[in-house]
Amino acid sequence: xxxxxAITMQTKELITMADFVLYALLAGISIAVVxxxxxxxxxxxxxxxxxxxxxxxxLLGVAIAILLNLQMQVAIIGSCLAFAAxxxxxxxxxxxxxxxLLGIIAHSTLAFGLIVLSISDRVQxxxxxxxxxDLLTVTRSDLFWIVSCCLICGVVLILFWKRFxxxxxxxxxxxxxxxxxxxxxALLVFLIAILIAVAMKIVGxxxxxxxxxxxxxAARRVSNxxxxxxxxxxxxxCLAVMGGLGLSYFWDTPAGPSIVATAxxxxxxxxxxxxxxxx
Amino acid sequence: xxxxxxxxxRGIGVNFEGRQILSHIxxxxxxxxxxxxxxxxxxxxxxxxxxxxxxxxxxxxxxERAQGxxxxxxxxxLFVEPTLPLTVERFLKLAGPSALDVGTLLEExxxxxxxxxxxxxLSGGEMQRVLLARALSxxxxxxxxxxxxxxxxxxGQIELYELINIIRADxxxxxxxxxxxxxxxxxxxxxxxxxxxHICCHGKPEHVSTDPAYLALFGRREAETLAVYTHxxxxxxxxxxxIIGEACCDHHADKGTHNHG
Numbered sequence: 001x002x003x004x005x006a007i008t009m010q011t012k013e014l015i016t017m018a019d020f021v022l023y024a025l026l027a028g029i030s031i032a033v034v035x036x037x038x039x040x041x042x043x044x045x046x047x048x049x050x051x052x053x054x055x056x057x058x059l060l061g062v063a064i065a066i067l068l069n070l071q072m073q074v075a076i077i078g079s080c081l082a083f084a085a086x087x088x089x090x091x092x093x094x095x096x097x098x099x100x101l102l103g104i105i106a107h108s109t110l111a112f113g114l115i116v117l118s119i120s121d122r123v124q125x126x127x128x129x130x131x132x133x134d135l136l137t138v139t140r141s142d143l144f145w146i147v148s149c150c151l152i153c154g155v156v157l158i159l160f161w162k163r164f165x166x167x168x169x170x171x172x173x174x175x176x177x178x179x180x181x182x183x184x185x186a187l188l189v190f191l192i193a194i195l196i197a198v199a200m201k202i203v204g205x206x207x208x209x210x211x212x213x214x215x216x217x218a219a220r221r222v223s224n225x226x227x228x229x230x231x232x233x234x235x236x237x238c239l240a241v242m243g244g245l246g247l248s249y250f251w252d253t254p255a256g257p258s259i260v261a262t263a264x265x266x267x268x269x270x271x272x273x274x275x276x277x278x279x
Numbered sequence: 280x281x282x283x284x285x286x287x288x289r290g291i292g293v294n295f296e297g298r299q300i301l302s303h304i305x306x307x308x309x310x311x312x313x314x315x316x317x318x319x320x321x322x323x324x325x326x327x328x329x330x331x332x333x334x335x336x337x338x339x340x341x342x343e344r345a346q347g348x349x350x351x352x353x354x355x356x357l358f359v360e361p362t363l364p365l366t367v368e369r370f371l372k373l374a375g376p377s378a379l380d381v382g383t384l385l386e387e388x389x390x391x392x393x394x395x396x397x398x399x400x401l402s403g404g405e406m407q408r409v410l411l412a413r414a415l416s417x418x419x420x421x422x423x424x425x426x427x428x429x430x431x432x433x434x435g436q437i438e439l440y441e442l443i444n445i446i447r448a449d450x451x452x453x454x455x456x457x458x459x460x461x462x463x464x465x466x467x468x469x470x471x472x473x474x475x476x477h478i479c480c481h482g483k484p485e486h487v488s489t490d491p492a493y494l495a496l497f498g499r500r501e502a503e504t505l506a507v508y509t510h511x512x513x514x515x516x517x518x519x520x521x522i523i524g525e526a527c528c529d530h531h532a533d534k535g536t537h538n539h540g
Contacts (some may be wrong), residue, residue: 044363166373169359176332176352177374177417223364224397 023138024255025245030150030209031199032237036219037157037230038195039212039237041188043220044168050087050189051209054104055196057083057109059205062130063116073145077197078111084193110205133204133256136248143202149198153191164188165226202241203256210260215240218267228264236266283310285345285421285453288332292339293326308421313447313454313467318474324457325355327474328425331455337366351419351452355426359398367393367401367409374416381485385411387449388412388442391418403430407439415446422447424456440467 042051061079065072083105090101126134138146157164165179166174167181175181192212199208219232243266244259284307291304301323308314329335330342332352359365364529367390368381385391388408395403401409406428414422427443444467447454456468472481493536 044360046360073373145490162373169365169370169373170354170357172332172334173352173354173357173374173413175334176350217362220362220364225369229364231442 020136022111022246023140023143023250024135025242027138027146028135028202028240028241028245028259031056031081031195031202032149032215032241033234034150034157034195035155035199035211036215036234036237038153038192039216040219040226040230040233041164041168042192042209042212043216047192048209049099049102049106051192051196051212053087053106054080054083054193055200055208056106056113058115058200059130060109060116063113063120065114067120074171076200077149080193080197081190083199084189088189093113094250097234129204130200131204132254133200133202133207134254135202138201146198146201147193153194156187156191160184160187169233207260210263211237213269214260214263218263218270221273223269236263240266285310285348287343288330288340290340291327291330291337291342293323293330293335294338299476301330301337302339304478306331306472308453308455310420310453311447312450312469313444313456313466314470314472316457316458316474324474324476325425326456328423328455332423345420345530349419349423349469351414351416351417351422353407353414353422353424353427355404355429357410360400363399365398367396367398369400370378371413371416374413375465380486384412384416387415387446404432404435404439407431409444411442415450417450418450421453421455423452426457426459428458
């Protein structure tokens with residue numbers, strides 16, 4: 001995809017070129033803005049493995065969608081939501097320790113997904129795009145889709161912010177105080193599922209969780225309230241997207257991994273920053 | 280239901296996977312009454328608390344609550360992820376209306392200085408008071424305290440139990456308290472319920488425990504007293520199924536004083 005950019009430049013389609021970068025930037029930033037606050041919950045609730053599992057399993061959905069010739073974007077969201085529901089159900093059953101359960105599902109669905117993709121060779125499939133993202137091929141309709149989903153997630157997140165926070169701090173206290181903790185948790189998981197579905201285009205299933213947790217972890221260092229951390233996380237995510245796209249643009253690095261690498265550098269810089277006394 | 284009756288449980292039974300956790304539990308709590316629930320580990324104290332709180336539907340029996348009953352709950356402990364930046368003020372505001380007067384609330388539990396402190400950095404005793412403040416923030420009719428003095432040193436425990444008594448008097452709310460420290464809580468308790476899957480015995484704690492000197496004595500000798508107490512509790516487990524009487528808890532305390540007095 002980086003070559004594609006280079007070729008585009010050579011053919012002097014500069015306007016199209018600008019569109020590519022602009023679309024990629026807009027898509028990346030809308031996802032980072034929502035992934036920031038949502039990622040805070042992933043960190044606070046120790047759900048990073050949960051997010052990973054959700055992302056990996058969605059690849060199986062993608063593979064099935066390709067096999068059945070379904071509309072891709074709808075199929076990805078559908079499979080993310082379906083696997084989110086399945087994970088919620090299994091978690092409630094508590095047949096196995098949660099991390100064991102997630103480990104089984106994450107890797108077996110990834111394996112099945114790769115197998116299904118390999119047998120559907122009648123279709124041209126760019127496996128790398130699904131695994132590591134394909135930000136620079138974002139089209140106008142992709143962008144519309146991504147922005148709409150992020151907007152919906154963002155609005156729901158703002159409306160339910162205090163309630164999500166209450167069930168995260170203490171589930172039973174929140175229940176006694178009148179909150180439907182199970183339903184709120186399910187809603188939070190579905191928001192994460194939707195975000196993972198649309199972010200797949202940006203960083204791919206293998207790197208998605210990092211977009212949720214690295215900016216949040218970096219923001220923790222400089223915040224004293226949950227809201228500060230959410231805002232800081234969104235800003236860190238945007239910086240990572242811009243930095244990563246810059247790297248990709250100037251040094252021809254793959255966009256998805258460049259974004260994650262930038263986020264990591266940002267995280268390290270924030271953590272090396274000397275603090276003024278112990279908070 | 281009576282006007283002052285907050286909750287009324289009749290014949291509560293709970294099973295987990297075929298194992299009987301609670302059976303035939305009757306429980307009434309009135310406005311302004313302090314009921315203490317004691318019993319060995321695995322006696323079903325927390326299960327009964329969950330039934331009272333409405334977190335668990337019993338398999339048998341009936342649970343009635345006064346209309347519009349507001350319950351303030353203080354969990355055994357609260358672990359807040361260090362990754363979650365949360366001040367005491369913010370923590371308290373998670374429960375009630377956003378116009379909640381956190382200052383007054385903290386004054387009531389004597390920790391005004393902790394307003395801006397991060398919750399994840401609180402000591403055991405500070406955390407318990409913050410949790411108590413949270414339970415009070417909704418102006419409850421019934422306070423449910425699950426081992427409120429856990430992780431608090433002995434002097435802190437006495438202070439905490441005194442505070443709970445003051446709060447009960449000020450708010451005239453009912454209190455259901457789970458506690459291991461029978462000797463420390465006796466003074467303020469109206470009714471003690473000895474639980475070991477069923478109610479072994481219940482009644483008023485003995486008269487002598489209201490003497491401040493008695494409390495001071497047991498404050499110093501907490502460890503020994505509790506050891507004896509636990510021993511006798513195991514004993515009462517052996518005679519499980521004995522007819523419900525009022526002597527069991529007094530009997531424990533008598534032995535405790537006798538052996539060490």
